[in-house]
Amino acid sequence: MLERLQKIISRAGIASRRHAEELIRGGQVRVNGVVVTELGAKADPEHDRVEAAGRLAVQPGERTYLLLHKPAHVVSTMSDPEGRATLRHLLRGLAGGVFPVGRLDYATSGLVLLTSDGELADRILKTSAQIPQVYYVKVAGKLTDDELRQVGSRAHARLKRLRAPGSAPGNSANPWYEAELRETRRDLLREALFAIEHPVEKMKRAKLGPLDLGNLAEGHYRHLEEKEIAQLKRAVERVEKAPGAPAMARREIAASSRIRSAACSAAPKLMSTHSDPEPSASDGQITDLLRNARTIAVVGLSSNRFRASYGVSRFLQSAGYRVIPVNPNETSVLGEKAYARLEDVPEKIDIVDIFRRPEFVPEIVEAAARIGARAIWMQEGVVNEEAAARARDAGMVVVMDLCILKEHQRLLG
Numbered sequence: 001m002l003e004r005l006q007k008i009i010s011r012a013g014i015a016s017r018r019h020a021e022e023l024i025r026g027g028q029v030r031v032n033g034v035v036v037t038e039l040g041a042k043a044d045p046e047h048d049r050v051e052a053a054g055r056l057a058v059q060p061g062e063r064t065y066l067l068l069h070k071p072a073h074v075v076s077t078m079s080d081p082e083g084r085a086t087l088r089h090l091l092r093g094l095a096g097g098v099f100p101v102g103r104l105d106y107a108t109s110g111l112v113l114l115t116s117d118g119e120l121a122d123r124i125l126k127t128s129a130q131i132p133q134v135y136y137v138k139v140a141g142k143l144t145d146d147e148l149r150q151v152g153s154r155a156h157a158r159l160k161r162l163r164a165p166g167s168a169p170g171n172s173a174n175p176w177y178e179a180e181l182r183e184t185r186r187d188l189l190r191e192a193l194f195a196i197e198h199p200v201e202k203m204k205r206a207k208l209g210p211l212d213l214g215n216l217a218e219g220h221y222r223h224l225e226e227k228e229i230a231q232l233k234r235a236v237e238r239v240e241k242a243p244g245a246p247a248m249a250r251r252e253i254a255a256s257s258r259i260r261s262a263a264c265s266a267a268p269k270l271m272s273t274h275s276d277p278e279p280s281a282s283d284g285q286i287t288d289l290l291r292n293a294r295t296i297a298v299v300g301l302s303s304n305r306f307r308a309s310y311g312v313s314r315f316l317q318s319a320g321y322r323v324i325p326v327n328p329n330e331t332s333v334l335g336e337k338a339y340a341r342l343e344d345v346p347e348k349i350d351i352v353d354i355f356r357r358p359e360f361v362p363e364i365v366e367a368a369a370r371i372g373a374r375a376i377w378m379q380e381g382v383v384n385e386e387a388a389a390r391a392r393d394a395g396m397v398v399v400m401d402l403c404i405l406k407e408h409q410r411l412l413g
Contacts, residue, residue, distance in 0.1 A: 002042040005029055008050050010118020012057035013064075013097035017122040020052065022284065028053050064098050065229050066091075066114040067211060068221035072202070073320065076103035076112060080292070087112065090219055102128060103412070106320030110135070110205030111213040114221075120233065127239040129182055134207035136162065137177045137189070139198040147196055148177075154195075155188040157181040178206075187409050190318060194311070200318055209235040281375075281399050287411045289375050289397055293350035294322060296404075297342060297373070299364055300355030301325040303333045308379070309355040310334075312405045319408060324349070342367040353377045353404055358384040369394040377404055 006020035015023060021039055023029050029036050030051045031043045043050050050057040068090060070076065078088045078099060087100055091114075098114040101121045115121055124131070143151070143161070152159040158180040179189055190200050206213050210231035216222060224232075281289070296316055301309045301323075313323045313334055324345055325338035332338055339345050342352065342364070352368045354361060354377065361384040368376055368391070375397040378384065388398045399407070 001046075002044055005031070005036060005041050005043055005050065005052075006039070007118070008043060008045045008057050009052045010122060011045075012050075012052075012055075013099065013116030013118065014052045014055050014057060015099055016101065016118060016125060018125055019099070020118075023052050026284065063117040064115060065117065065224040065232075066094075066098060066221050067213070067216065067224055067228075068112045068114060069213060069216045069218045070104055070109055070112045071218050072107050072109040075106060075291075076100055077291070084294070087114065091221065094221075101125065104205060105203070105412075107318060108203045108205065109218065110203075111208050111211060112205075113208060113211065120236070123236050123240070124232075127236055130239045130242070131209045131235060132180055132182060132207075133205060133209070135179045135181065135189075136202075136204045136206055137179055137193075137200055138174065138202040139177070139193050139200055140174075141198050142173060142175060143177070143198060147198070150196065151189070151192045154192040155179075155181060157189055190315070194314060194318075197305075199314060281397050283411060285397055286399060286402075286407055289351065289399075290404075290408055290412055293374070295324060295347060295349050296321050296351045296353050297324045297326050297345060297349045298353045298355065299326045299342070301327050301330070301333050301338070302355075303330055307355075312353075312379070312403065315405045315408075342371055342373075345371070349373045351375045351377050351404075353379065354382055355379050356382070358382060358387075361387040362390065365391045365394075365396075368396065375399065377402075379403060380406075 005024060006017045009015055009020040009023065009029070010017045014020070020029075024037060024039055024041070027035050027037055030049075031041070032049050045057070068087065070087065070090070074085045074087065074090070077086055080086050091098070097116045099116075099121070101113045101115060101124050104110060104112055113124070148159050148161070151157070160178050162176040162178050181189060190203075193200055211224070211228060298309060298313050298316075301313050304310060310333070313325075316323050317334060323334060323336060324347075325333040325336055326340075326342055326345070327333070327338050328340035330338035342349070349368075349371060350373065352364065352373045352375070354364055356364065361378060361382065365376055365387045373396060376388070376391040376399070378388070378398075378400045380401060380403040383401050385400075388400055391398050
C-alpha cells in the first residue's frame, strides 16, 4: 500500500515526520535509488527501497521509548558536523533506530525523550505547546518575591524557590528555582529573567508531561515503563481533544514573539538605498547555520547593557555559543576579551554578526572573507546588498535585516 515518505521514514525510527520533511526537501531521501524532493511523494514500504540520510527505512517490530538525562553542552541531535558530543554518544549498548522528540538548548541539561515511534513523536511535537514541563533554574543573584511574581506573570510560568538540602528557608544567596511552563514559554522565561538583570546561569528540565527525570544520573538513559508510555499517550490525547487547542498554541507563539522582539527593538533602521535586495538565506540554511555554529564574532558589540548588541550577545552566550566582541573602543564585554579587528581574533569564526551602519559593512565583509568566516549576519535594520553579493561570491551564507535572537527562537525554539 502506498504511503507518504515522511510516514515511512518516521515509522522506521530515522526521524520524526517534521524532520523527515526536511530530509526530503534537502534531497537526502531516495526511493529505489532515485532522489525524491516532493513532500507529497509516496512509496510502498513492502516493495520499494526507501533510504533517508543514508539509512535504509526498515519497518520496525517492537517500538522503543527512552528517557535520557542530557548533560549541558551536548547537542540534542544524533550527529553533529562540528564534532561536538551528541545524544548518540550517550546511548551506550543501544543498537539504534531512535531519535529525539524535540530538543533541549545546547546549554540546558535534563530530560530528553527518544523513541522509534514516529507517529507518537509527531503528535507530541504538534501538541508540545500545551504539554506542561518543569524546569529547575539557577540565575545570577537572588530573586525577590516581587521579582518572582513579575517573572511568573511575564513568562506565564509558575515559579517558586527551591530549598537546598540542609539549609534554612531563604538563606541561600544563589538558590535554584522551579518553573512550570509550556514549551513555547521556555524562552520567555529566559528573556524575562534577563530583562530584570538576573540572567539564567543553569537550566535543567526535570519533567515532561507525566514523565519525571527522577534520580536518573546525568549522561544515562532508561527505557520507559509500559505505565509511563500509556500516561504519555493519554496526556497527548487530552491536549488533542481539548477545545480550541490549536488556537491556544497560536496565541502562545504570538506572545513569545512579542517578548522576543523587544531584545532587538533598540536597533535603529540602518537600511541602505537598495530598493530590491536579494532574499536572505532560507529558513533551512539559517537553521543549519545556527545548529552547527560554535563561535560568533559580534562586530560593534557594546558594553552598554541598554544597547541591542549587548542584549543579543548575552542571549547567544546563554544559548551555548562562544561570543567574541569586535570593537576597538572596548577592552572586554560579557567576560570576553574584545578585539579591534576581525583579523586579530586568534580562533576560527563561524558567524560574523554585524551591529554597524551599512556603509561600514563592505570592509567587514572583506575582513570576514580573509579569515574564512562561514557566514555574514547583518542584524535587523542593516542592509547592504553590494556587500552581501561580495560575501556570497566568497562562499559565505548571508543573512540580512534579521535579528539573530529572534531567528534562533523562531527556528530552534
